[in-house]
Amino acid sequence: MAVTDDAILRVREMIMSGELKPGDRLPREADLADRLGLSRNSLREAVRALSLVRVLDVRQGDGTYVSSLRAGELLGALSFVLDLHRSEESVLEMLEVRRILEPAATANAALSVSEEDIEELRKLCDATEQAGSVEELVEYDLQFHRRIVTAAGNNYLAQLMDTLAGPTVRVRIWRGISQGGAVDRTVAEHRAIVDALEARQPDLARSWATVHVAGVEQWLRDLG
CATH class of the missing domain: 1.10.10.10 (Winged helix-like DNA-binding domain superfamily/Winged helix DNA-binding domain)
Incomplete structure (x- = not known):
């Protein structure tokens, strides 16, 4: 050593x-x-x-x-590392991690999400539908997922998912540019997730979150 x-x-x-x-x-x-x-x-x-x-x-x-040893501070270094790995293979691996973690977080959120969270998520769905640019679409999408993971009540998981979201922004933008109907699909999947959260159905929320994240991952795999 x-x-x-x-x-x-x-x-x-x-x-x-x-x-x-x-x-x-x-x-x-x-x-x-x-x-x-x-x-x-x-x-x-x-x-x-x-x-x-x-x-x-x-x-x-x-x-x-x-240091305070808070999750946000410690994961800042991970964010720096992830920003250095933006090859298609690396981004696919990051999306795979999201596909594993985010559905679980969404299922947990179904058990603890508040009415305020539901209302805000529906507003974000409306805003996404009316987005005037792909950049706005991506920003609303990031806010949507951040709100859900935060509602799950695990600060470390929320910080980790927020960190993983950064390197995938470029993928989401190109998906919006390259694929017709991306906004409609995104909004439809978001609304299905919110409906499952409001109904307090963890398994259904998990399933829709899996479909949603896996769609981006599969698109990138097909592109390669």
């Missing part, structure tokens, strides 16, 4: 054990390196790596702190 990797594991263990909690300031570099039996250089590299994935927050002139 590389020295820097070992240093990362040591710091991670301190966080996982609760010795270092969100918001805590790390001991001075020299003290921490001595305590962990590490060189200051290897500890410095570990801190730099953990700050890149937002586990640690390096504040110039103040010290290094454990």
